[in-house]
Amino acid sequence: MLIKNAKIVxxxxxxxxxxxxxxxxxxxxxxEISVQDDTVIDATGLYxxxxxxxxxxHLREPGFEYKEDIESGSKAAVHGGFTQVCCMPxxxxxxxxKAVVGYIRRRGEEVNLCKIRPIGAITKGEKGxxxxxxxxxxxxxxxxxxxxxxxxxNTRLMRLAMEYASGFNLKCLCHCEDKSLVxxxxxxxxxxxxxxxxxxxxxxxxxIFIARDICLAQSLNVPVxxxxxxxxxxxxxxxxxxxxxxxxxxxxxxHYYAFTDDIIRDFSTNTKVNPPIREEQDKQALLExxxxxxxxxxxxxxxxxHENDKNVEYDLAAxxxxxxxxxxxxxxxxxxxxxxxxxxxxxxxxxxxxAKILNLEGGELKEGGVADIMLADIDKQxxxxxxxFYSKGKNTPFxxxxxxxxxxxxxxxxxxxxxx
Amino acid sequence: xxxxKDLLGLYDLTAEEIQSILTTAAQMKDKLRSGEKxxxxxxxxxxxxxxxxxxxxxxxxxxxxVKYLGATCINIAAGTSSVKKGETLVDTGETLDAxxxxxxxxxxxxxxxxxxxxxxxxxSVINGGDGxxxxxxxxxxxxxxxxxxxxxxxxLKVAILGDISNSRVAKSNLFGLRKLxxxxxxxAPQTLIPKGIEKLGAKLCKSREEAVEGADxxxxxxIQLERQQAGSFPSLxxxxxxxxxxxxIFSLAKPNALIMHPGPVNRGVELTGSLIDDQSSVIxxxxxxxxxVRMAILYLITQYRNRV
Numbered sequence: 001m002l003i004k005n006a007k008i009v010x011x012x013x014x015x016x017x018x019x020x021x022x023x024x025x026x027x028x029x030x031x032e033i034s035v036q037d038d039t040v041i042d043a044t045g046l047y048x049x050x051x052x053x054x055x056x057x058h059l060r061e062p063g064f065e066y067k068e069d070i071e072s073g074s075k076a077a078v079h080g081g082f083t084q085v086c087c088m089p090x091x092x093x094x095x096x097x098k099a100v101v102g103y104i105r106r107r108g109e110e111v112n113l114c115k116i117r118p119i120g121a122i123t124k125g126e127k128g129x130x131x132x133x134x135x136x137x138x139x140x141x142x143x144x145x146x147x148x149x150x151x152x153x154n155t156r157l158m159r160l161a162m163e164y165a166s167g168f169n170l171k172c173l174c175h176c177e178d179k180s181l182v183x184x185x186x187x188x189x190x191x192x193x194x195x196x197x198x199x200x201x202x203x204x205x206x207x208i209f210i211a212r213d214i215c216l217a218q219s220l221n222v223p224v225x226x227x228x229x230x231x232x233x234x235x236x237x238x239x240x241x242x243x244x245x246x247x248x249x250x251x252x253x254x255h256y257y258a259f260t261d262d263i264i265r266d267f268s269t270n271t272k273v274n275p276p277i278r279e280e281q282d283k284q285a286l287l288e289x290x291x292x293x294x295x296x297x298x299x300x301x302x303x304x305x306h307e308n309d310k311n312v313e314y315d316l317a318a319x320x321x322x323x324x325x326x327x328x329x330x331x332x333x334x335x336x337x338x339x340x341x342x343x344x345x346x347x348x349x350x351x352x353x354x355a356k357i358l359n360l361e362g363g364e365l366k367e368g369g370v371a372d373i374m375l376a377d378i379d380k381q382x383x384x385x386x387x388x389f390y391s392k393g394k395n396t397p398f399x400x401x402x403x404x405x406x407x408x409x410x411x412x413x414x415x416x417x418x419x420x
Numbered sequence: 421x422x423x424x425k426d427l428l429g430l431y432d433l434t435a436e437e438i439q440s441i442l443t444t445a446a447q448m449k450d451k452l453r454s455g456e457k458x459x460x461x462x463x464x465x466x467x468x469x470x471x472x473x474x475x476x477x478x479x480x481x482x483x484x485x486v487k488y489l490g491a492t493c494i495n496i497a498a499g500t501s502s503v504k505k506g507e508t509l510v511d512t513g514e515t516l517d518a519x520x521x522x523x524x525x526x527x528x529x530x531x532x533x534x535x536x537x538x539x540x541x542x543x544s545v546i547n548g549g550d551g552x553x554x555x556x557x558x559x560x561x562x563x564x565x566x567x568x569x570x571x572x573x574x575x576l577k578v579a580i581l582g583d584i585s586n587s588r589v590a591k592s593n594l595f596g597l598r599k600l601x602x603x604x605x606x607x608a609p610q611t612l613i614p615k616g617i618e619k620l621g622a623k624l625c626k627s628r629e630e631a632v633e634g635a636d637x638x639x640x641x642x643i644q645l646e647r648q649q650a651g652s653f654p655s656l657x658x659x660x661x662x663x664x665x666x667x668x669i670f671s672l673a674k675p676n677a678l679i680m681h682p683g684p685v686n687r688g689v690e691l692t693g694s695l696i697d698d699q700s701s702v703i704x705x706x707x708x709x710x711x712x713v714r715m716a717i718l719y720l721i722t723q724y725r726n727r728v
Contacts, residue, residue: 191616197553
């Protein structure tokens with residue numbers, strides 16, 4: 001395959017040129033490549049990004065196929081420009097053993113769109129009581145461990161998990177939430193929780209566990225990864241930890257860096273997400289954190305739900321936003337077009353760094369590298385229409401928003417898996 | 421004049437709309453006092469009270485308001501209906517719609533439930549209290565009584581003491597009173613003051629004395645035992661000692677000040693018993709205002725629906 005006339009997003013900047021692909025690999029990147037090839041993509045006007053990698057999604061299979069399955073989730077992923085996604089283990093049954101992890105990996109291979117990388121549970125049943133079979137899950141393809149959706153409340157067990165997993169070179173991806181402080185809360189605690197009467201979740205509920213897990217990483221001298229950071233104070237904790245040489249990495253999501261909790265005011269349940277969307281100072285701190293490297297990557301926490309899970313009272317609605325098909329456009333609209341970040345920086349947050357954190361292939365366009373590539377028209381404007389999502393989850397609060405940046409081709413292992 | 425099909429909260433209403441409800445309510449109150457209870461403004465209409473929480477005075481007040489205006493009233497206590505069988509709120513609402521019901525008067529333990537339902541039904545939704553969010557008709561009846569007693573709301577100093585965090589009455593009063601130009605002072609244990617309430621126009625006070633001094637109205641809010649059990653304050657005795665209103669505190673208010681309470685009162689906790697009994701005429705006037713305000717709202721919404 002030969003991609004002609006692309007604007008190629010490289011770590012050091014954008015190169016006008018061509019990309020030659022053979023046998024799943026990028027063999028040459030140059031200003032002009034003149035060879036005969038059966039497949040030529042004229043990428044005039046398009047930017048070539050390293051295939052996006054989302055290290056935090058929920059694909060719901062097995063168990064919740066009415067919300068999403070690996071096939072619909074994979075279609076959604078390639079529609080969103082993603083060539084690899086890492087799916088959280090809170091399925092039914094929980095992916096806490098080699099059988100479920102192996103099932104998810106094989107289903108991903110059968111669907112054969114993007115690369116599905118399972119994440120195994122930290123504890124059996126995500127109950128926070130006993131360690132899951134961490135080594136065996138890794139042997140079946142688990143790329144990390146997490147009890148996402150809940151924290152491992154017992155600090156001693158969390159310490160053991162991080163220590164044990166480090167022997168397999170696996171990271172714990174920490175969902176940070178002190179349940180006793182959450183206390184039934186559904187939105188950020190602040191002016192808007194008071195205004196709506198919806199119960200608030202204080203920042204401290206998140207920060208306390210971020211601090212705890214940083215302390216554990218420091219005392220064990222092992223790496224740790226903090227999931228979906230939403231608070232300004234969490235950003236400070238992580239920034240300070242990095243400055244002290246602690247091996248901590250962190251992610252945030254588009255709904256945290258681009259929005260404030262003002263969007264909850266109409267009680268739309270599609271705004272209900274955990275952790276909750278917070279306030280202006282949090283949004284600004286997350287943007288600064290992305291810019292200065294405190295926040296390593298952007299994930300979607302893609303959490304598809306059925307309409308029945310959302311078309312109820314706010315307190316009863318499920319937490320989560322279906323976000324994998326809009327994440328790239330959010331980055332282009334709210335990070336690139338605002339002049340805040342370069343395209344190379346966006347590629348770093350959405351591909352390079354996730355690959356590094358989880359030791360995955362890809363993450364960069366380079367000769368000899370895997371041919372996972374996304375071609376996008378970054379000037380194309382469109383209106384978000386959930387009915388056009390490939391995901392079964394139409395639960396986005398951003399329906400009707402006008403965004404820039406359209407994925408035109410998603411290429412996985414040198415094969416076109418999505419074409420607009 | 422009202423410009424909406426639903427009454428969900430006072431946060432959404434304009435000052436003019438609130439004033440128009442109070443003016444109409446005053447007229448309804450006059451009619452009730454003169455024994456006119458066979459009005460026909462809502463003849464041929466049907467209202468359903470859909471209560472997911474226990475209530476006596478609010479529900480009965482709404483039911484009488486509906487009947488005095490000539491409409492038919494159906495009562496659903498959610499505990500005994502198909503809700504218990506797992507029916508969703510949307511399905512319940514759509515069912516009532518299909519039966520050609522005109523008003524859904526709703527109380528629900530979750531904030532925003534009436535707002536959510538209103539998006540799914542053609543009937544008018546009237547909020548009879550939603551979780552910790554709003555209780556607009558209670559605030560309007562409080563304001564109706566204040567307006568009658570003092571002539572106007574503008575410039576009044578209203579002190580609200582008690583569990584602000586969990587009080588939909590406090591919030592609706594805050595929104596309504598501020599829109600009509602009153603000062604709203606609040607005092608409560610630090611654990612029962614919601615974040616950012618001062619940004620919504622409340623004046624947070626540092627003591628009972630500061631809150632009550634020179635006030636025209638002193639409003640006590642019900643303290644629920646569950647709050648004490650949840651650890652928001654140590655005991656009802658300690659609450660009464662530091663946050664209750666007794667005669668000595670109340671003497672700091674203006675000489676003609678009113679004591680109000682949305683009821684039911686914990687005697688000796690929020691207010692001392694003798695203060696309540698002193699003010700019994702006002703508390704009963706609030707009950708009459710309640711019927712009048714609800715009649716006014718039903719009437720004005722019907723007028724709106726006839727216009728559009």
